[in-house]
Amino acid sequence: xxxxxxxxxxxxxxxxxxxxxxxxxxxxxxxxxxxxxxxxxxxxxxxxxxxxxxxxxxxxxxxxxxxxxxxxxxxxxxxxxxxxxxxxxxxxxxxxxxxxxxxxxxxxxxxxxxxxxxxxxxxxxxxxxxxxxxxxxxxxxxxxxxxx
Amino acid sequence: xxxxxxxxxxxxxxxxxxxxxxxxxxxxxxxxxxxxxxxxxxxxxxxxxxxxxxxxxxxxxxxxxxxxxxxxxxxxxxxxxxxxxxxxxxxxxxxxxxxxxxxxxxxxxxxxxxxxxxxxxxxxxxxxxxxxxxxxxxxxxxxxxxxx
Numbered sequence: 001x002x003x004x005x006x007x008x009x010x011x012x013x014x015x016x017x018x019x020x021x022x023x024x025x026x027x028x029x030x031x032x033x034x035x036x037x038x039x040x041x042x043x044x045x046x047x048x049x050x051x052x053x054x055x056x057x058x059x060x061x062x063x064x065x066x067x068x069x070x071x072x073x074x075x076x077x078x079x080x081x082x083x084x085x086x087x088x089x090x091x092x093x094x095x096x097x098x099x100x101x102x103x104x105x106x107x108x109x110x111x112x113x114x115x116x117x118x119x120x121x122x123x124x125x126x127x128x129x130x131x132x133x134x135x136x137x138x139x140x141x142x143x144x145x146x147x148x
Numbered sequence: 149x150x151x152x153x154x155x156x157x158x159x160x161x162x163x164x165x166x167x168x169x170x171x172x173x174x175x176x177x178x179x180x181x182x183x184x185x186x187x188x189x190x191x192x193x194x195x196x197x198x199x200x201x202x203x204x205x206x207x208x209x210x211x212x213x214x215x216x217x218x219x220x221x222x223x224x225x226x227x228x229x230x231x232x233x234x235x236x237x238x239x240x241x242x243x244x245x246x247x248x249x250x251x252x253x254x255x256x257x258x259x260x261x262x263x264x265x266x267x268x269x270x271x272x273x274x275x276x277x278x279x280x281x282x283x284x285x286x287x288x289x290x291x292x293x294x295x296x
């Protein structure tokens with residue numbers, strides 16, 4: 001069953017399941033994309049204000065995206081996204097953390113330019129096992145309308 | 149020479165150098181973090197509105213971060229970032245593209261809470277070889293002040 005633009009409505013909440021964060025992956029991601037010492041060097045991270053290795057915020061955002069795609073977008077007529085309106089890294093994310101994802105539909109707007117498309121606004125969130133919200137992102141996605 | 153909060157001023161522009169995008173890396177990143185068909189499946193991407201494989205926006209953001217860290221943050225007293233205020237994926241990014249990064253300092257604010265820190269606002273941008281702006285991100289970073 002394919003999800004189209006018409007299937008989204010303001011206020012819908014989707015549970016996106018969980019992802020376990022691994023310290024090896026934190027370091028592997030950060031070596032490529034964010035090699036600040038508190039993301040790649042355990043000893044330097046220990047001495048930093050974070051008191052140990054933490055995930056790059058871009059890694060955290062990417063893990064959220066993985067949950068969103070596997071939990072919602074893969075069964076949908078997603079046509080990509082124009083970008084992000086706000087993103088916050090609220091708490092450190094560390095190796096061993098189990099993160100649960102959730103997305104709330106915040107708006108639905110048919111496109112005025114493309115008759116066959118619409119924009120869906122989203123609030124995405126990640127929570128750790130202590131129930132703390134560690135991350136949120138306000139974004140939007142373009143979806144195809146259901147073919148007649 | 150270490151860069152501290154005091155070394156940043158509104159209007160400064162830093163060239164961050166270049167990164168070559170590889171199609172193999174586009175697919176590798178997307179398989180983990182954004183397995184939508186137009187990021188991982190060349191044939192499906194060909195038939196999509198993008199006409200071929202494009203990089204995940206999270207991959208593009210991460211490549212920008214790589215340039216920012218290697219070009220500026222590694223020689224600085226960076227203490228992380230609270231998040232992003234706006235991010236836009238303006239044009240498709242494809243395998244073979246050469247992206248040039250630039251960051252402009254948009255604000256500097258001493259912290260009212262922590263005497264030894266301040267917040268630096270940034271506008272980060274990526275341009276392709278055709279000179280098209282493909283990506284921008286408005287964000288901020290926390291930096292330590294210069295020790296007396």
